[in-house]
Every structure is written in structure tokens, then in C-alpha cells.
Amino acid sequence: MSMTQRALDIGAQVEEFVRTVVAPYESDPRRDHHGAPTDDLVAELKEKARAAGVLTPHILPDGGHLTQLETAYVLQKTGLSPLGPLACNTGAPDEGNMYLLGKVGSPEIKQRFLEPLVEGRARSAFFMTEPASEGGAGSDPSMMQTHCHMDGNHWVINGRKAFITGAQGAKVGIIMAKADEGACMFLVDLPDPAIRIEHVPNTIDNSMPGGHATVLIDNLRIPADQMLGNAGEGxxxxxxxxxxxxxxxxxxxxxxxxxxxxxxxxxxxxxxxxxxxxxxxxxxxxxxxxxxxxxxxxxxxxxxxxxxxxxxxxxxxxxxxxxxxxxxxxxxxxxxxxxxxxxxxxxxxxxxxxxxxxxxxxxxxxxxxxxxxxxxxxxxxxxxxxxxx
CATH class of the missing domain: 1.20.140.10 (Butyryl-CoA Dehydrogenase, subunit A, domain 3)
Structure with a gap:
């Protein structure tokens, strides 16, 4: 398949940055107890990416998104170092969350939650997986036990989530819960006192800041306009x-x-x-x-x-x-x-x-x-x- 000149140009710029600027940071000692990069290290890398014009390179200045084929070329270049996706703001779960909010978020949700992600000023977490020991949702999302119900003009959410990548230190959360109508998806500012990190296990991987946390959601109240779409569409x-x-x-x-x-x-x-x-x-x-x-x-x-x-x-x-x-x-x-x-x-x-x-x-x-x-x-x-x- 032929690649567009636009993607080739962006990819070349990204590759030069990752190989010459990011790769030397691979031996930087700023790591947490698990060996993951600390937020201050990531922030420093993002500033260098911003100065080089390669921060969030898959999203265009006008807010448009590269095609998936173009994105494939560019993201492969960011991946040339384990730190590259963090520096260029193309890593998980932020990249997927940006894509989702860009596709279906309301103008208000985009302004409040998407813009800080695109600008590299915030990290996000996607709260879907639940503890297997409690029979919660994993590869089978229909097993979801986290539940929500309306109370006035707010939704109230209760449940426990597991393996939530980047929850520790995230500023934007996307939470999935089950209502009578079906699965729902909500946007929330983090941290929130009703969302408590119980445990961050040591895992075989350590490329992503914040680890993969187990989280308790205890009577979290979310305004109704922070639901993504309608109840049952999660x-x-x-x-x-x-x-x-x-x-x-x-x-x-x-x-x-x-x-x-x-x-x-x-x-x-x-x-x-x-x-x-x-x-x-x-x-x-x-x-x-x-x-x-x-x-x-x-x-x-x-x-x-x-x-x-x-x-x-x-x-x-x-x-x-x-x-x-x-x-x-x-x-x-x-x-x-x-x-x-x-x-x-x-x-x-x-x-x-x-x-x-x-x-x-x-x-x-x-x-x-x-x-x-x-x-x-x-x-x-x-x-x-x-x-x-």
C-alpha cells in the first residue's frame, strides 16, 4: 500500500526525534518502584516533543485525525523506543481514549476532557476490567459488575476495577458501569475521593506510568451530562x-x-x-x-x-x-x-x-x-x- 506524503513527512520527523532525543533517556534513572517512567520524566520528554513539533502527531492542528493507515506509519515510528509513545503522546490508554472522545464526545466533553489529552497536559485511564476473583468483567465485558443508577441529575457508581492502566496519576477517567438499560460510559475528573486506588501490582511490563491499578469506586456521583452518549450505549x-x-x-x-x-x-x-x-x-x-x-x-x-x-x-x-x-x-x-x-x-x-x-x-x-x-x-x-x- 502506498503511504501519503503527509504521513511520510510526519513519520520522518518523529523517527528523527525518537532516535536522537528520546532514546538517550532510556537509561534515565527517574523510575518508580516498579521501573516505570515517573511523571516528571514523561513531562520533560513531552516538552521536548512539543518543541520539536511532534507532540500528538497523529492529530492535526485543525483537530482532524490522520487516517488509520497514516497513523500506523507514524505510531510505528514513535514505538522505536519504549519511551517514544510517552514522549509523543501516542501511548496507551491515552491514544485510544483520544480517538473515542474525538469520535463521539459532545462539544463540551471534547473541550473539558479531550483537549488536555491532545495537548499533553493530562493522562487518562479507561476503567473497564474488573477483578477475576470477584467474577468481574475481563475478556467478557458482559460479566461487568460495576453498577450505576440515577439519583436526581447525577449517576451514582459503585464497583471495583482491576488492571486499570495509568490510573495512578491520571487526570481524566472513562468509567464503564452497568445500568438497567445496559452498559454506560462516563467521563470523570481525577483524582476523586470516591475513586480509591487499592493496589498497584508489579507486572511483567513497566513501560506505562501509573502501572495497572486495582481501584474501588465507592458512591461516585457524576453529573448526567458527563455520560458519553445515552444509557445502554456503553x-x-x-x-x-x-x-x-x-x-x-x-x-x-x-x-x-x-x-x-x-x-x-x-x-x-x-x-x-x-x-x-x-x-x-x-x-x-x-x-x-x-x-x-x-x-x-x-x-x-x-x-x-x-x-x-x-x-x-x-x-x-x-x-x-x-x-x-x-x-x-x-x-x-x-x-x-x-x-x-x-x-x-x-x-x-x-x-x-x-x-x-x-x-x-x-x-x-x-x-x-x-x-x-x-x-x-x-x-x-x-x-x-x-x-x-
Whole structure:
């Protein structure tokens, strides 16, 4: 697929910034107890991105949004460093939340909640997943137990959420809860005394500030005009968000694996063993060759799904296929990079070890591989029945 000149120009500017300005920060010691970048580090990077003209590069000065195909190209460039999406304001969950609010938010919601996100002045959190130990919603959102009801001109929400990325330190929250009419989605200013962070677990990944918190929502009162759309439309809006957000994860981590492959390639061409460089050992050279194949196949899968979304289709099945194919391919790439680099590959001397951990988590986030395959199998059965009715 041919890329627009607009995207090529933005992508080149972003790549230069990430490689020359952001990458040196990868060894910056400003990290929390879990190794995630602190908010002051992220703020410093965002200021540099703003000065370089690459802050929120997928959203145009007039408020328009790059196409999904263009976004794929640009976000891959931000992903060339684990810090790149944070610096350029294209990371999760903010990028997906910006996309959703830009699509369906009222003018008032856009001004109050979207603008600070686009300008990089605030982080956000999406409150959907619930504790598995309590039978709450995970990959099956219909199991949602967080509930809401009207009280005068306010909605009152109660429940517990889990694995809420970036909740600690976020200023904008999007909360999903269930009313008699069905699922609902609300916007809320953070912090709020009725939303209490109970626990932030240590997880295998640590690229995103604020971690993945467990949160108690205790009699949270939200004005009725802060509901997104109407009561019962929450799942519809979640679908608008999830397919593009699922794909943008693929975009960013594709960039990270491209960089990991470059590091492993450099190592293999410099490191001597048994009388020759590692690249000249067939076992090593073949792994790097397989990386090239997987990188290209993943790139093409991302572009194909992006084109489907640009056609106006929700792309539910297509994004499931892309999520499975790309996350599994990227896992193979990250694993090979570690293997090629041997002992060095499991240290923090390069980002290869972190990329491996982040990709392992990505195979679960935004729907585990098995859930997407199950969903696709159900579609296969439905299509078969329709064709044999």
C-alpha cells in the first residue's frame, strides 16, 4: 500500500526525534518502584516533543485525525523506543481514549476532557476490567459488575476495577458501569475521593506510568451530562474504541521490535565466537532472517486492518486477526533478539530485555490470543450457518 506524503513527512520527523532525543533517556534513572517512567520524566520528554513539533502527531492542528493507515506509519515510528509513545503522546490508554472522545464526545466533553489529552497536559485511564476473583468483567465485558443508577441529575457508581492502566496519576477517567438499560460510559475528573486506588501490582511490563491499578469506586456521583452518549450505549462506544486501540498497540510494538532487531543485528555483526562473527553462524543468521520475515508480515497485517477501518467498517474480526498475528509474530521476534544476544540479551544494558517483557504482556492485553481465536471461530460458524441456511 502506498503511504501519503503527509504521513511520510510526519513519520520522518518523529523517527528523527525518537532516535536522537528520546532514546538517550532510556537509561534515565527517574523510575518508580516498579521501573516505570515517573511523571516528571514523561513531562520533560513531552516538552521536548512539543518543541520539536511532534507532540500528538497523529492529530492535526485543525483537530482532524490522520487516517488509520497514516497513523500506523507514524505510531510505528514513535514505538522505536519504549519511551517514544510517552514522549509523543501516542501511548496507551491515552491514544485510544483520544480517538473515542474525538469520535463521539459532545462539544463540551471534547473541550473539558479531550483537549488536555491532545495537548499533553493530562493522562487518562479507561476503567473497564474488573477483578477475576470477584467474577468481574475481563475478556467478557458482559460479566461487568460495576453498577450505576440515577439519583436526581447525577449517576451514582459503585464497583471495583482491576488492571486499570495509568490510573495512578491520571487526570481524566472513562468509567464503564452497568445500568438497567445496559452498559454506560462516563467521563470523570481525577483524582476523586470516591475513586480509591487499592493496589498497584508489579507486572511483567513497566513501560506505562501509573502501572495497572486495582481501584474501588465507592458512591461516585457524576453529573448526567458527563455520560458519553445515552444509557445502554456503553458497549457500542467500547467497540468504536477497541478495534483502533487494539491495532495501535500493534503499531507501537512493531516499532519497538524493529529497534530490538536492529540492536540484535548490530550485536551479531560485532560479537565473535568460534572464530567468526555470530551473523556468520547459520543458526544466528537464520534467526535474524526470520525476524525480517515476521516484521514485514506484521507490517502488512497492520496496514490491511488499518485500511479496513478507514473504509468505515468497525473491523472487529479484522482487528482480532491482526492482534493475534502481530502479537505472536512480535513475540517471536523479541524472543529471537534475546537469544541472539545471549547473556547480554537478558540484562538492562539494552532495551531488548524490556521489549521482550512488554510484548509478552501485549499477547494478553486488549484480548488474549485465545479469546480472539475463539471469537473468530464463532464467526466462522455463523458464516457457515448463513451460507447453508
Amino acid at each position: 458497549f457500542k462506544y467500547a467497540q468504536i474504541r477497541l478495534s483502533p486501540a487494539r491495532l495501535s498497540h500493534c503499531m507501537r510494538w512493531h516499532g519497538a521490535c524493529q529497534r530490538a532487531h536492529e540492536i540484535a543485528t548490530d550485536y551479531a555483526n560485532r560479537r565473535m565466537a568460534f572464530g567468526k562473527t555470530l551473523i556468520d553462524h547459520e543458526g544466528v543468521g537464520f534467526m535474524l532472517a526470520e525476524n525480517l520475515i515476521d516484521l514485514k508480515q506484521a507490517e502488512l497485517m497492520i496496514q490491511w486492518c488499518a485500511a479496513v477501518l478507514d473504509s468505515g467498517d468497525l473491523g472487529t474480526a479484522e482487528s482480532s486477526m491482526a492482534k493475534v498475528a502481530v502479537s505472536e509474530a512480535l513475540m517471536r521476534i523479541a524472543d529471537r533478539c534475546v537469544q541472539v544476544m545471549g547473556g547480554t540479551g537478558v540484562t538492562d544494558k539494552t532495551i531488548v530485555e524490556q521489549v521482550f517483557r512488554e510484548i509478552r504482556a501485549f499477547r494478553i492485553y486488549d484480548g488474549p490470543t485465545e479469546v480472539h481465536k475463539w471469537s473468530l471461530a464463532k464467526k466462522i460458524k455463523r458464516d457457515w450457518k448463513a451460507g447453508n441456511a
